[in-house]
Amino acid sequence: MFRIKKTQGRARSGELSLQRGVIQTPCFMPIATKGAVKSLDVSDLKHLGAQMILSNTYHLLLRPGQEAMQRHGGMPSLMGWDGPMLTDSGGYQVFSLSKMNKTTDEGVTFASHINGRKIHLSPESSIAMQQAIGADVMMQFDDVAAGQAPRARVEEAMQRSLSWAQRCLIARTSNQKLFGIVQGGVYEDLRTTSANALTQMDFDGFAIGGLSVGEKREDTYRMSELVADLLPATKPRYFMGGGMPEEIVFYVNAGVDMFDCVLPTRNARHGTLFVWTGQPEHINWSMNPTDFYERLRVGNEMYQFDDSVIDAHCGCHTCKTVSRAYLRHLFATGELLAFRLASIHNLAFYMRLMSSLRAYIGSQSI
């Protein structure tokens, strides 16, 4: 299922074989929360070179619901996406979106953020919903402690997530892949306990969860390195929900293979574009550089008469067809097209970042 092709220090490039296709790692998964990457369609994703996308179990459970997903034969079928898909388990959204939730060892009861309706999620019902969505890779249902939670709460969430991990493996009745999630906040011993216990279970891959939730970046970095080193070399490693471009470079150099993040599309909708400061193929990624891009706030008045391309080092649809001045005009006048063009560029930036990282791994003498 997962084959490592080359390594560079701890970084590795590989091939992950899934039901709907083979993807090259390290890879970034654009987020199709409710079955659509915001403002983009499937042919846009194909043009961008997206290999795999992510959908959110929590959102799809609310709308269209599990029965609808079953009748549609899953979200890939409904949206016409023939590539691989991963679904999260709903655990993180319960923690981040729903204000009224009650967690016991059995599961979580929460109020829908749309209409307040009471919904219950457990390891078993999360897996059932993920099977209905029909993604290639499912995630275990986990209990996520907030970044500022006291150690006792972090430990409880970690231990509970371990017991839920077992229940998810038992609950699975399909041949979809299932990943376990390492928890434990910013505590080395808790992370170690979690990783060691999880890797004794029969998961197809492992995720580093519960980071990028408000802790200091140095802690995120320290924990991701620690956990990556504890995970088996032969299985794919997925950092959940991160992050900025320089963070992804760091995690890749720590040995992580898969990523997802709202940053490229969310920044795009707010008019912030990622722009290369130089040719990405010339960057020495082994040094964990941070100065390889700038954030261009294209709505800024200074771009009103700037008829240059958004990014001279990018060949995406947006950079090939519109100027900074036109994109600025679209944001200034509130045109929907602005979101689309900016999203295409930012996702192209992330796709290029990953292909550049893949090319770098194994290309240099160690």
Add this chain to the structure above:
Amino acid sequence: MFRIKKTQGRARSGELSLQRGVIQTPCFMPIATKGAVKSLDVSDLKHLGAQMILSNTYHLLLRPGQEAMQRHGGMPSLMGWDGPMLTDSGGYQVFSLSKMNKTTDEGVTFASHINGRKIHLSPESSIAMQQAIGADVMMQFDDVAAGQAPRARVEEAMQRSLSWAQRCLIARTSNQKLFGIVQGGVYEDLRTTSANALTQMDFDGFAIGGLSVGEKREDTYRMSELVADLLPATKPRYFMGGGMPEEIVFYVNAGVDMFDCVLPTRNARHGTLFVWTGQPEHINWSMNPTDFYERLRVGNEMYQFDDSVIDAHCGCHTCKTVSRAYLRHLFATGELLAFRLASIHNLAFYMRLMSSLRAYIGSQSI
């Protein structure tokens, strides 16, 4: 500039040669109000077969303004559209969007609907702004009476529009084409006075204005036929702001050559899609049919599990790539992508309507 190729009764198909290209008539112009057809980019318009687009002087005067348009070298340059463009004069928007406006023989003073700023438009300043936008075809500045206005007000608006027509011709200093606009509400004698006076002036084409503003459809039909008959056969005729598909068929059969309307894109954003009831090439357009399409409200629950195409007779990007069920899901979950996919389909419907009408003209024995 305008060459009639074939006729069918009063209907005519022709070729309009403009600065940025030659267009086939009858034609429909998608509306790029502020320099973008809502949610679509220039390559989308090219794929749809849009020949010519329309931008609004009023909106562009507010943002980005005349000086910006001059510095950008016009809107076609800013947006990267290399085909023909038409601009309206701002007269209609002053009447429809701005609540506080004061009209004298000199011009109109009104408050911006964005920030309340006082703005003045006259025949001279409208032409100056349209020259800055740089469209191939400009429209005269006109005074538009509301559909329910008393006859005295309609007559005043018509007479004032005639005097403004002269001033627009004098004000023009570019080689852009300029069209006059026939006014006169639903009064045959006023329409006749307006058309006869305007056609004595040196315009490049003529528009039928001040209709589809709340009057009965039978009055719209009667006036459009009356005016089309009064206009010179050798110059292009443009019905402003209309209409539903069956109305466009009627106007084409009355001898009108050019159209614009917000209906396809506005309906799309509200989830209403135009769907052919049969193969458009088999329709006998000479009979002014009304049953050649249906309105499909795709957000309706009945489409939740309908995995058929939106329109079996359409080959647009939307119909080729998504089902009714998926588009319904996108509307139900408020995804921006819904607006884009629906807009592509409805514009494809209008483009196909026009090409089908062009094919019909001259293809049958009279």
